[in-house]
Amino acid sequence: MRNLVLFFIKFHAFFLFLILEVFALYLLFQNNEHQSQIYISSANYVSGNILRTFNNGTKYISLGEQNKKLQKENAQFKAQRPNALFYHRVIPLIEIDSMLSDTSVQRGYEFIPAKIINNSVDRPNNYITLNRGAKHGIQKNTGIIGEGGLVGIVRKVSKNYAVAMSMLHRDVKISAQLKRNKYFGSLVWEGYNPQLMTLKAIPKHANTEVGDTIVTSGYSSIFPANEMIGVIDTLWVAQGDNFQTIKVRLSNDLNREEYVYVVKHLMREERIQLEEEVENE
Numbered sequence: 001m002r003n004l005v006l007f008f009i010k011f012h013a014f015f016l017f018l019i020l021e022v023f024a025l026y027l028l029f030q031n032n033e034h035q036s037q038i039y040i041s042s043a044n045y046v047s048g049n050i051l052r053t054f055n056n057g058t059k060y061i062s063l064g065e066q067n068k069k070l071q072k073e074n075a076q077f078k079a080q081r082p083n084a085l086f087y088h089r090v091i092p093l094i095e096i097d098s099m100l101s102d103t104s105v106q107r108g109y110e111f112i113p114a115k116i117i118n119n120s121v122d123r124p125n126n127y128i129t130l131n132r133g134a135k136h137g138i139q140k141n142t143g144i145i146g147e148g149g150l151v152g153i154v155r156k157v158s159k160n161y162a163v164a165m166s167m168l169h170r171d172v173k174i175s176a177q178l179k180r181n182k183y184f185g186s187l188v189w190e191g192y193n194p195q196l197m198t199l200k201a202i203p204k205h206a207n208t209e210v211g212d213t214i215v216t217s218g219y220s221s222i223f224p225a226n227e228m229i230g231v232i233d234t235l236w237v238a239q240g241d242n243f244q245t246i247k248v249r250l251s252n253d254l255n256r257e258e259y260v261y262v263v264k265h266l267m268r269e270e271r272i273q274l275e276e277e278v279e280n281e
Contacts, residue, residue: 109224110264112137114144116151119166121255124191126166128152132262133160143222143263149229149251150174151260153222162262168194168254176229176248177217181207184217187229187248194254196233199246204237206244214248221268 218225
């Protein structure tokens with residue numbers, strides 16, 4: 001009982017304010033119906049704003065989870081595309097939907113969602129850090145793609161992180177081809193413009209035009225075929241040269257890339273081992 005009395009004494013000012021507030025509201029409602037309506041409207045307006053702000057905050061907090069869910073769904077979709085599958089017979093496009101249930105089809109690639117947490121574009125050799133590592137299935141020498149095209153190649157992996165060479169790295173060489181006529185060459189970055197790479201070894205007699213689409217050839221064990229790279233920006237043939245010099249404008253803006261997919265070739269080791277055996281014969 002004594003503690004209760006001490007409690008009321010300590011907080012008597014608060015309780016007095018609360019009583020006066022309730023009494024004032026009572027007089028307001030009793031003496032002026034119009035003012036009471038204004039008060040109710042104002043109260044509804046304030047509470048509505050509070051509720052709306054709370055809902056917006058809740059949506060923002062849940063946005064990260066929605067992004068993760070969407071990335072997983074996209075990864076599953078990418079793994080089901082024709083260029084991510086191996087199969088033992090030519091299958092018309094009309095049969096694509098039934099390929100997953102066909103026993104002659106074997107999935108060739110796995111797409112692992114990841115987020116870029118560090119990136120550079122202004123150096124001769126640029127790197128990217130991902131928030132995924134070995135425990136998520138990431139391996140060395142696996143490709144990275146974004147929604148718009150190629151991003152880079154994984155070089156080192158720890159338990160929780162991976163560091164990759166960006167496409168804007170002088171050691172990156174991508175087997176690329178013209179989508180229209182299938183001529184292929186080697187795509188490199190020469191360290192100048194972060195939007196342009198150079199496609200080499202395309203013969204001068206190849207029919208090429210500004211605006212032609214450049215995609216992956218599928219000849220490497222890193223990227224599937226027909227992944228978007230960019231379009232031809234400029235091209236020329238130097239005097240006495242048998243090959244064209246082609247500048248490719250990248251479809252990806254690597255300075256703005258955030259969410260990506262690591263491309264895991266499920267039969268890469270078998271392929272590399274076989275090719276090395278033939279080379280060593």
